[in-house]
Amino acid sequence: MSLKVETGRMLQKNLFEQLSPFHCLFENHPDGISIVDREGHFIYVNNSIVTMLGYAPKELSQMSLDQLLNSSGQPIKSCSQLAIQHKSGCPVYVELTSIPLKSDGQEIGSLIRFEPIPQPVEQSKEFTDALEMFSFISEKSQNILSSISADGVFTYISPTVHALLGYHPEEVIGKPAASFNHPETNKDFLTHRHSLFIDQDTVRFTGRVRHKNGEYRWYETTAEYIRDQSGKIIQTICVGRDITDSKAAQETIAYLAYHDSVTDLPNRRLFKQHVSQVLTESKKEIHSLMVLDLDGFKYVNDTYGHDMGDMLLIEVAKRLTAAAGDKRFVARWGGDEFTIFQTNIQDRSDVDFLMERIQDVLSEPISIAGKTLFISASIGVSYAPEEGDTVESLIKHADAAMYRVKKQGKKSFDV
Numbered sequence: 001m002s003l004k005v006e007t008g009r010m011l012q013k014n015l016f017e018q019l020s021p022f023h024c025l026f027e028n029h030p031d032g033i034s035i036v037d038r039e040g041h042f043i044y045v046n047n048s049i050v051t052m053l054g055y056a057p058k059e060l061s062q063m064s065l066d067q068l069l070n071s072s073g074q075p076i077k078s079c080s081q082l083a084i085q086h087k088s089g090c091p092v093y094v095e096l097t098s099i100p101l102k103s104d105g106q107e108i109g110s111l112i113r114f115e116p117i118p119q120p121v122e123q124s125k126e127f128t129d130a131l132e133m134f135s136f137i138s139e140k141s142q143n144i145l146s147s148i149s150a151d152g153v154f155t156y157i158s159p160t161v162h163a164l165l166g167y168h169p170e171e172v173i174g175k176p177a178a179s180f181n182h183p184e185t186n187k188d189f190l191t192h193r194h195s196l197f198i199d200q201d202t203v204r205f206t207g208r209v210r211h212k213n214g215e216y217r218w219y220e221t222t223a224e225y226i227r228d229q230s231g232k233i234i235q236t237i238c239v240g241r242d243i244t245d246s247k248a249a250q251e252t253i254a255y256l257a258y259h260d261s262v263t264d265l266p267n268r269r270l271f272k273q274h275v276s277q278v279l280t281e282s283k284k285e286i287h288s289l290m291v292l293d294l295d296g297f298k299y300v301n302d303t304y305g306h307d308m309g310d311m312l313l314i315e316v317a318k319r320l321t322a323a324a325g326d327k328r329f330v331a332r333w334g335g336d337e338f339t340i341f342q343t344n345i346q347d348r349s350d351v352d353f354l355m356e357r358i359q360d361v362l363s364e365p366i367s368i369a370g371k372t373l374f375i376s377a378s379i380g381v382s383y384a385p386e387e388g389d390t391v392e393s394l395i396k397h398a399d400a401a402m403y404r405v406k407k408q409g410k411k412s413f414d415v
Helices: 003-028 047-053 057-061 065-072 121-140 160-165 183-194 244-258 268-281 297-304 306-324 348-363 391-408
Strands: 032-037 042-045 079-085 091-103 106-116 144-149 154-157 202-210 216-227 233-242 287-295 328-334 337-342 366-368 371-373 376-384
Touching: 032 047, 042 057, 047 057, 047 091, 047 106, 065 079, 144 160, 183 202, 216 244, 244 268, 268 287, 268 328, 268 337, 268 391, 287 348, 287 391, 297 306, 306 328, 306 337, 306 348, 306 366, 337 348, 348 376, 376 391
Parallel strands: none
Antiparallel strands: 032 042, 032 106, 079 091, 091 106, 144 154, 144 233, 202 216, 216 233, 287 337, 287 376, 328 337, 366 371
């Protein structure tokens, strides 16, 4: 145990033994009463100081009187009127009185009294109006207002955090901001901070923030960086807006733009995009593109209705995906046509085997809504780069091959 800690404990013990008749008075005195050791570290604080300044006793025990008072930048005297910063950031006006405590003729600490006083008259109305406006905005806003210190710790957060993220402000203030973010968001934020220009003070970014219930919510945050004269960021003021619902809507829209609404397979747009990228990046490799048209689908659609037809397409999509496996790209081209793309063909017999497998799985009976359906498929295939190096040329050759098969009344492709 350090000499400083031991001296502090002895000071506290000796004083309380000497002042025990007055301990209850000090604890419940309307003025803030504290005892500090010779170096100014808090040894004892009463309830009034906790209420007055917003800090818990444990937090004050880790501070010195200089640290608390110098936040105002004002000189410390034995009896002074000061504006001390509340934990929330608002000033608290007090008259501070310091009484030396001595033992055997040596000063061992001080008794400090914090007496609340009215704020200066000339500032009162302006400050009150500003404080009331800030409080109104903080409490009524649908956003979360916060301030973060240079080392990434919350120094303030608006009461709206409870309604939006489930936390009470005291559960957040004093904690690292990073502890509430998704790990990927923290990585993105660090990359963002390192890319800032020295004169870039206002930025906007999105990331995931953890709700108290454990789920992550998407937030768009506008941050204003406060810098010192050297340009170093010393504080960050943030306004966070929950965009989870709009983010989900955007993702749904983006997904539907590239996926078939019936089968959930990639659609024509995504298929063309994927194949074009592969053809551009792997020009020397051999790839195959299949076009598959269902035989018997029109009969089912016309006889049993479009709902039955949609359910049939869904089942076909499942069977095609299972037959093709993870290494092949299956899409719905449109109507009752599907496409399958396979990369890096080593042996064309693999393609023939896949076509046979597709025919086998599609020829198995399909039971839907109490009906047993039977279908087959006509399949055409083309190869890159032999028959083209673009999606359009490969589709054209595969389409022609598929229609030759259909015209001949065959159930599989045969060169």
